Amino acid sequence: MECQFALTGKGYVIVASDTTAARSIVKMKDDEDKIKTLGPHMLMSYSGEPGDTVQFAEYIERNLRLHQIRYHHPLRPSSAASWIRRQLADSLRSRSPYAVNLLVGGYDIATSEPHLYWIDYLGTMAHIPFAAQGYGSYFALSLLDRYHNPEASLEEGLETLRRCISEVEKRLIVGLGKFKVKVVDRNGTREIEL
Amino acid sequence: MSIMEYNGGSVVAMVGKNCVAIASDLRLGNQALNVATFDKIFPVTDRIYIGLSGLATDVSTLRERFRFRVNMYTIKEEREIEPATFAHLVSSTLYEKRFGPFFIEPVIAGISSPSRGSKPFIAAADLIGCLNFAKDFVVAGTASSELFGIAEGLWEPDLEPEDLFETISQTLLNAVDRDAFSGWGAVVHVITPDRVITRTLKGRMD
Numbered sequence: 001m002e003c004q005f006a007l008t009g010k011g012y013v014i015v016a017s018d019t020t021a022a023r024s025i026v027k028m029k030d031d032e033d034k035i036k037t038l039g040p041h042m043l044m045s046y047s048g049e050p051g052d053t054v055q056f057a058e059y060i061e062r063n064l065r066l067h068q069i070r071y072h073h074p075l076r077p078s079s080a081a082s083w084i085r086r087q088l089a090d091s092l093r094s095r096s097p098y099a100v101n102l103l104v105g106g107y108d109i110a111t112s113e114p115h116l117y118w119i120d121y122l123g124t125m126a127h128i129p130f131a132a133q134g135y136g137s138y139f140a141l142s143l144l145d146r147y148h149n150p151e152a153s154l155e156e157g158l159e160t161l162r163r164c165i166s167e168v169e170k171r172l173i174v175g176l177g178k179f180k181v182k183v184v185d186r187n188g189t190r191e192i193e194l
Numbered sequence: 195m196s197i198m199e200y201n202g203g204s205v206v207a208m209v210g211k212n213c214v215a216i217a218s219d220l221r222l223g224n225q226a227l228n229v230a231t232f233d234k235i236f237p238v239t240d241r242i243y244i245g246l247s248g249l250a251t252d253v254s255t256l257r258e259r260f261r262f263r264v265n266m267y268t269i270k271e272e273r274e275i276e277p278a279t280f281a282h283l284v285s286s287t288l289y290e291k292r293f294g295p296f297f298i299e300p301v302i303a304g305i306s307s308p309s310r311g312s313k314p315f316i317a318a319a320d321l322i323g324c325l326n327f328a329k330d331f332v333v334a335g336t337a338s339s340e341l342f343g344i345a346e347g348l349w350e351p352d353l354e355p356e357d358l359f360e361t362i363s364q365t366l367l368n369a370v371d372r373d374a375f376s377g378w379g380a381v382v383h384v385i386t387p388d389r390v391i392t393r394t395l396k397g398r399m400d
Contacts, residue, residue: 093294118229
């Protein structure tokens with residue numbers, strides 16, 4: 001029942017995720033951070049099979065950090081997303097595949113462009129201006145089709161995000177509580193209070 | 195539901211007079227939900243294009259694998275690969291995974307090199323590499339039945355590049371309009387001995 005959104009705007013990517021950690025009927029935690037920072041200008045939100053999610057996300061985070069240490073230079077968003085996709089695609093036909101869905105948002109400082117990648121547990125990757133994972137996608141994608149503006153300022157982007165979140169609050173049978181929102185732009189990554 | 199229908203998408207290729215055309219829709223879906231526009235046709239060389247319909251993760255994986263294999267071929271042989279040879283390369287790559295296949299139906303379109311007569315070439319394969327060297331057109335994907343029907347009606351031999359473009363475009367657009375899992379835009383590449391013209395079609399976005 002996890003829900004994650006991401007959208008690009010003028011020089012930024014917003015990534016938002018619910019903060020609920022639940023099993024069956026029990027909500028264990030309501031301040032879980034499901035958005036990892038992969039580098040100075042990259043965020044990744046993850047959802048899916050509990051355990052797999054954190055294991056895979058930390059594996060990705062550590063390996064991207066290792067790349068940065070080795071080569072004194074972080075991977076660009078498109079290369080990182082491609083590498084991450086490759087890890088999931090290789091895992092798919094292994095003995096025990098990772099069941100993790102991701103949204104990878106990054107700011108490419110070489111071209112000054114924001115990039116967003118939707119990657120599912122099979123290793124399907126799509127490069128798109130806005131995305132959602134989980135049941136929330138059924139409610140949010142059409143709202144984003146209508147209200148998303150790729151040249152929007154950060155305030156307008158957050159307003160669009162608020163629309164998506166309130167729609168999910170209204171119509172999803174499970175209450176998801178607070179959403180954690182992070183932004184990546186040319187100055188780096190930071191968390192935002194909605 | 196079948197794994198070949200999970201993401202949706204269709205590809206078609208046709209032969210004309212000294213030209214070939216290959217076209218696909220742009221839909222990437224998650225069963226019934228549309229997720230993104232996703233190009234399924236990739237250039238292999240200047241004169242060969244491959245369209246991959248089926249499971250999207252395998253489309254990306256195979257694109258990378260074919261790029262690697264064709265690069266190795268070019269380095270070792272010191273010449274560009276011919277379309278027929280590439281078709282066999284596709285076939286052997288897929289058959290390697292005979293008992294755990296990639297869920298892909300490839301469609302290949304190209305023109306052979308000038309030293310071999312600049313002949314138009316199309317081929318298709320199933321997910322384990324069985325090749326089909328058609329003389330007229332090949333189809334693949336969730337709208338393959340629809341594509342067969344319309345292509346059979348509209349195709350005729352020796353179409354000039356402009357007419358071939360119209361024919362393949364109408365074939366694709368009308369076929370995907372009848373299929374729920376294909377559509378969301380379309381792209382057509384017309385390959386002639388001296389250039390490739392790529393056009394994006396305006397289609398129903400439902």
